[in-house]
């Protein structure tokens with residue numbers, strides 16, 4: 586990994602980004618809707634991956650997707666919160682690995698995106714009893730969690746919304762006692778400047794959080810909230 590090679594890769598990525606243009610929710614949705622086999626989650630994911638090869642996309646993609654799959658298979662979460670659904674790629678990855686009595690709550694701030702993303706989850710064959718799309722900001726979604734979870738806590742939280750929001754949202758989840766000693770956090774886009782605050786916070790709380798492993802810019806963090814801070 587020489588600095589020259591890293592610079593070359595960075596320039597290539599920037600050029601590809603410019604050539605691909607901006608992420609378009611309507612175009613992404615239309616492509617997935619018309620090209621995938623309805624009712625088959627794996628086909629929906631493969632179609633997203635195909636789309637991302639040719640167009641600008643926010644999807645986490647297959648490499649980070651497999652990393653997330655491994656965490657879900659290992660932890661077998663029942664209550665999952667996703668912040669930043671976009672068109673539903675990550676939601677589909679999560680839902681296909683949840684047991685029938687598991688539940689995904691997913692927040693998406695942009696109303697059109699929330700509507701299109703929800704449609705993709707239905708196209709993939711999931712039922713409304715398995716997920717709830719919260720068309721609001723992460724902060725509003727978190728403040729409404731008690732009404733969805735009752736006494737339950739979150740087993741898995743996936744943050745892929747606005748890195749500036751990661752720390753404030755984590756602090757509220759913590760304060761509202763929504764995380765347990767078994768909870769796992771997945772943070773995407775941790776190389777973005779906005780994520781610096783949450784990374785610094787996590788390192789100052791070694792008795793509450795352990796940063797476990799990372800693939801690309803996605804990080805797994807384990808919670809052990811029952812231990813006292815020293």
Ligand SMILES: C[S@@+](CC[C@H](N)C(=O)[O-])C[C@H]1O[C@@H](n2cnc3c(N)ncnc32)[C@H](O)[C@@H]1O
Pocket residue numbers: 643644645646668669670671672673674675676692693694695698721722723724745746747750
């Ligand atoms: C990078 S995309 C998520 C991609 C998704 N994980 C996937 O793989 O398809 C980020 C999404 O978060 C949404 N978002 C940004 N800030 C948010 C916030 N504060 N609350 C809720 N959603 C937010 C954006 O509208 C966008 O759709």
